[in-house]
Amino acid sequence: MSMQVAWKQVRVAVTLVLTTGLSATYAQNTVSAVSPGSGTRAANRLNLQQCIDVAQQNNIQIRQGRLTIANSDLQLRQARLNMLPTAVFQGNQSINGGRSINPQSNEFVQQTINSSSFQLNTSATLYNGGVLRSTIKQNEVALQAGQQELNATQNNVSLTVAQNYLNVLVGTEQLAVAQRQAEVTRAQLERTQRLVNAGSAPEANLYELRATLAGNELDIVTAQNTLDLAKVSLLQAMNVPINQDFEVEPISVPDPGLDPYTASVQQLYDVASTNLPEVKGADLRVKSATLGVQVAKGGLYPTLSLNGNLSTIYSSAASAATLNGQSTQTTIGFIVDPVTGANIPINASTPGYDRTGISYGSQLSNNFSQSASLFLRVPIFQGNLSRNRITTAKIQQQNAELTALNTRLTLRQQIETAYTSMRAGANRYRATQAQVASLEKAFQVAESRLNAGAINATDYSIAKTNLDRARNSLVQAKYDYVFRTKILDYYQNKPLSFN
Incomplete structure (x- = not known):
């Protein structure tokens, strides 16, 4: 299994350690160390949490998610305000010339009239089929769903950063292995050179070892290129320019134990299905859609409202x-x-x-009037509009239910895959560990025999190449197995720890 595939499950495993917060000062210093548009660096070493903090602040999807929550919160506050009575004030000032109607007496007069009118209207909904209250509840649930979805987005961003961070760690360790391999070959080359000069070894051994050293140096270049690309991916995941010279702090990963994992697939699923924000968000969307059906059904019921009016007028023609x-x-x-x-x-x-x-104030006082009324609106036939809205709301409810079901199905499949991959990773690590132990002994024998002149440099190079490849595989197998177990720990809502 390739390293890229191996780290896919790691994206889920490290979410708990990624979402732990730092102090405001620590986070601010982190952002100043690596920030968008910065061509210089204030620090040359970043840890995992620092990378997460920068990514969380720069990620566009997270910023959009926060705007979505702000909009949902605004809709909720508006839905609550809709329960309150409405009041509207209207004022009118007009000048009419020639033959005009005196608004004071409703008589035709032949003069220029300056008139004013003022009205204050208020209305309160007494009953509308529970639409207002259901809308408030629906918006409350929608806000909660948006918050869970934002949490899921933040986890995904954090996991993406963690995946790239781990790729940098693997690349760093593989580069160190390649450098150590070259040092061993270089030391052996120097020893062989002395033997050749003394006439104790054939000159052909020098050419073989020089070819091996050239291969080791090529491995160093390849490992360095892989590491550079991993750093670029990490910076891109943090949404910062790639002109950043930095190093990452290693994570203490002890040699993994090979004890069987205690939890079963069903136990993992039972815990994860009640803790992951994706599942919570999907369930809240179902609840919101159910309330949407109740809102739509409210359109079938009568609406009763209480209205009030205050008004007065003024006319310059009044006398x-x-x-x-x-x-x-x-x-x-x-x-x-x-x-x-x-x-x-x-x-x-x-x-x-x-x-x-008549004075302005006297007219406003004399013409002041009040009225109150009850307004009843009974829907009889509206082109089947209300029932079509109910049908649409039910379709949305069914779609939300299917989305929640698919979320749980995907979760179960991910857990099954992670569990199976963990077992495969354990087997691979066990076999690779045994392979490295055997090849180390074989290489020690080959090195001793080469120094004694019992074998040629070709056999030595073969033994060394086999050991080098096995050590690289052991690095991958180690990280692969450890983090596959951490994936399962994440599904069990356990904190991520490497102690």
Whole structure:
């Protein structure tokens, strides 16, 4: 199994150690050490948690997830505010010229009128089929689901950084192995050179060892290139430029024990299905979709609301009449004198009035009115709109249930794969460990026989190459097996520890 495949399960294993927080000062110093756009470094060594902190701050998906939570929180607060009564104030100021209607008396007048009107309307929903309360509950659950999904995103980002961090550690250790291999070959070459000069060994051995050393130096170059690429991947996972000169702190990984893992697949699944944020988020989405069905069903019920209104008006054409003590005589008809036959006029006295304007404040006070009403809205037929909304909500509920089911199915498959891989890793480590022990003894024998002139350099190179390959395989097998056990520890909600 390739190293890339071996580390896929590691992404899940290290989430607990990745999410432990540091102090604010420590995190700030970390970001200043490796930050976006920085061409220089303040520190040349980073540990795993420092890399995680930088990635958490720079990752775009996490920032988007936080914005999603902020939007969900805003929707929840708005849903709660929708329970409160609404109030709207309206004001109007107008000027009409020519033939206009006096808003005070509703009479036509031929003058320029300056008028004002003010209204305050309020409304409170008394009953609407529980839509408001169900909407609040739905938004509360949606906010919780968003928080769990953000936790899952943060874990994924942390695990990606950890995977690349571990690749750097493996590359560093393999580079050290390649350098030690070259040093052994170089020492043997010097020893053989002295033997050749003394006439105790054939010159052909020098050529064989020089070819072996050249191969070792090529292995060093290959290991260095692999390490450089691993560092680039780590920096990219942290979302910082690759022009960073840094080293990573090693993780203390002891030689793994080969005791059988105590938990079964079912036990691992039972614990993981109640702790992973992906599962919690999927379950909360199902609950939110169920509440969405209740919201949609509320559209079938009547809506009862209480409305209130306060209003007043002002008109510059409004005036008040006041008696001035004068009167006007007006002939309204005649009667005939029966004696003379003359027409005698009949006069009527009309009292005189003075017209004065009404002040602004007096008009607002005199024209002030209030009203209250109950409004009942009963849906009878709306083109089947409400029932179609219910059907859509039920489809969304079923889709959320299938998503939650698929999340659990994927989790079970991951646990089964991780458990099987752990057992395979144990077998591989055990076999590789035995192989290295045997090849070390074989190499010691070959080295002694070469120094004694009993074998040629070709046989020595073969023994050394076999040992070098086995040691590289042992490095991979060691990290592979240890972290496969940590994957299973993660599913059991255990803290990650290498002690």
